[in-house]
Amino acid sequence: MSPLLNRRDLFIYMVGIGGAGMSSLAELLLSYGFKIIGSDLNYNFACKKLEKLGVKVFPYHSSENISSDINLLIYSSAVNFSNPEIEKACKLGIPCISRAEALADIARLKHTIAVAGSHGKTTVTALIGHILEEAGLSPSLFLGGILKGKNCGAVLGKGSYIVVETDESDKSFLMFKPVVTVITNVDKE
Structure with a gap:
């Protein structure tokens, strides 16, 4: 497991959080006790469900969604690297990993x-x-x-x-x- 995911106080931002794999990962991370927020252009049933679980979901991508208190950004494979949230996270020095990388880290436990x-x-x-x-x-x-x-x-x-x-x-x-x-x-x- 990556050292980042060893921290229980981790604040994670998820780009493309409404996708099937990303919303499932968000649920799993919530079960571990992490604070999760995210965004998705397709505000769907999964986004609504995550909001009921306490996750703030932005229905748009904006660099304004990314703050320096975020410790990790996880992105969907459907998201382009020119995404403004990924670009801002990189500028702030926030580590960015794919959904698969995050899940593989969790699975190693x-x-x-x-x-x-x-x-x-x-x-x-x-x-x-x-x-x-x-x-x-x-x-x-x-x-x-x-x-x-x-x-x-x-x-x-x-x-x-x-x-x-x-x-x-x-x-x-x-x-x-x-x-x-x-x-x-x-x-x-």
């Missing part, structure tokens, strides 16, 4: 089961999480979608396992150090 593939990742990740939960192992879970019955995309379990839906499209799955890797299928994309 537990025995990681990584799920990759062209199709079915969310379903397989949820099923593995369910099996481990039924076995009494209380896993943590990270999905790029909503977990049926829990109405969230991330669960912080008490056990030693984390089941993570990873992304092969940008090779970010290579950042993980899993004890088990599940590949659902391989298609030419």
Whole structure:
């Protein structure tokens, strides 16, 4: 885990917070007790849900959203580096990392089961999480979608396992150090 994520007083800004993977990561970080704010041009259901959990979500990108008390900026892979929030964070010396980097850092705290593939990742990740939960192992879970019955995309379990839906499209799955890797299928994309 990066030294930054070892701090419990971390104030994190998330650019593109309304995306499936980013909103799930925000939920997971909230479970760890971090203070989270963020922005997304597509103010959607996930943004509304995060606001109900106490996250301030700006429906626009602006350098004015970034203050010097922010300790870390996490950005979505859908966000361009010319984003004014990323540019301001860099000028202020705030470390900026991708969603995948942040998730890989968190996953290193537990025995990681990584799920990759062209199709079915969310379903397989949820099923593995369910099996481990039924076995009494209380896993943590990270999905790029909503977990049926829990109405969230991330669960912080008490056990030693984390089941993570990873992304092969940008090779970010290579950042993980899993004890088990599940590949659902391989298609030419």
